[in-house]
Amino acid sequence: MAEAEILHDLIEADRWLERVRQQREHLPEQDEFDRLEESLRNRVATIRETEGAAARVRQAYEEQAEQAERLRQRHRELERALHQSTGSRDLVAIETEVRSVAHQCDEADERGLDLLAQVEDLEAAIQEQRREVQPDLGRRRELRETLTALRWSLGEEAERLATEREQLSDRLPPTLRARYERARVRAGVSGGAFVVDGRCDGCRLALSPLDLDRFRRRQADEVVECPSCGRILVS
Numbered sequence: 001m002a003e004a005e006i007l008h009d010l011i012e013a014d015r016w017l018e019r020v021r022q023q024r025e026h027l028p029e030q031d032e033f034d035r036l037e038e039s040l041r042n043r044v045a046t047i048r049e050t051e052g053a054a055a056r057v058r059q060a061y062e063e064q065a066e067q068a069e070r071l072r073q074r075h076r077e078l079e080r081a082l083h084q085s086t087g088s089r090d091l092v093a094i095e096t097e098v099r100s101v102a103h104q105c106d107e108a109d110e111r112g113l114d115l116l117a118q119v120e121d122l123e124a125a126i127q128e129q130r131r132e133v134q135p136d137l138g139r140r141r142e143l144r145e146t147l148t149a150l151r152w153s154l155g156e157e158a159e160r161l162a163t164e165r166e167q168l169s170d171r172l173p174p175t176l177r178a179r180y181e182r183a184r185v186r187a188g189v190s191g192g193a194f195v196v197d198g199r200c201d202g203c204r205l206a207l208s209p210l211d212l213d214r215f216r217r218r219q220a221d222e223v224v225e226c227p228s229c230g231r232i233l234v235s
């Protein structure tokens, strides 16, 4: 194979390799995965907040229930005292307290029921929020598997292309190979470019008539570089 043909194939292999690497770096599935991850993080945080609120209200409910129980206990004691009392002055005082404690009991029960209703509402909200994230959790699992598979196959492809380009590069005469590799490191992607419609297709520069003429009249072993990006020009 002539040098020009090897250069031609090497440029194409290097461009393919770059395309595959770019593809691997910028998978659209990754963007979707990132967006999903962000939204799930926020929604899980909301669930945690609701759980926290439910726990606080439940705690308040339990305290309220204890207080109601203490009041009922006090009420029973007062009623016993009322039955056993003899003096009328005691009777009036106890009766007043019985009424007051009974009233407090009712109030405590009402507050307790109110808190219990709040706990139930919050728990229903938690269930609903958990149900809502399920489809996205499934999608995230799916995307993770897809991304792993895509990365793996694109990685394989990149490895194959890298081997191919190494083999092509090895077939170039040492000085030409060195110039190509230097240009590749400097300009990126490939060390050579094609001249298409009078332009270097590596950097899109339109060659001057003089450069174009030099390129067209070059000898078989003569290397012409793009004056802008320094890549070796190939027809």
Ligand SMILES: [Zn+2]
Binding pocket: 193, 200, 201, 202, 203, 204, 205, 226, 227, 228, 229, 230, 231
């Ligand atoms: Zn160029």
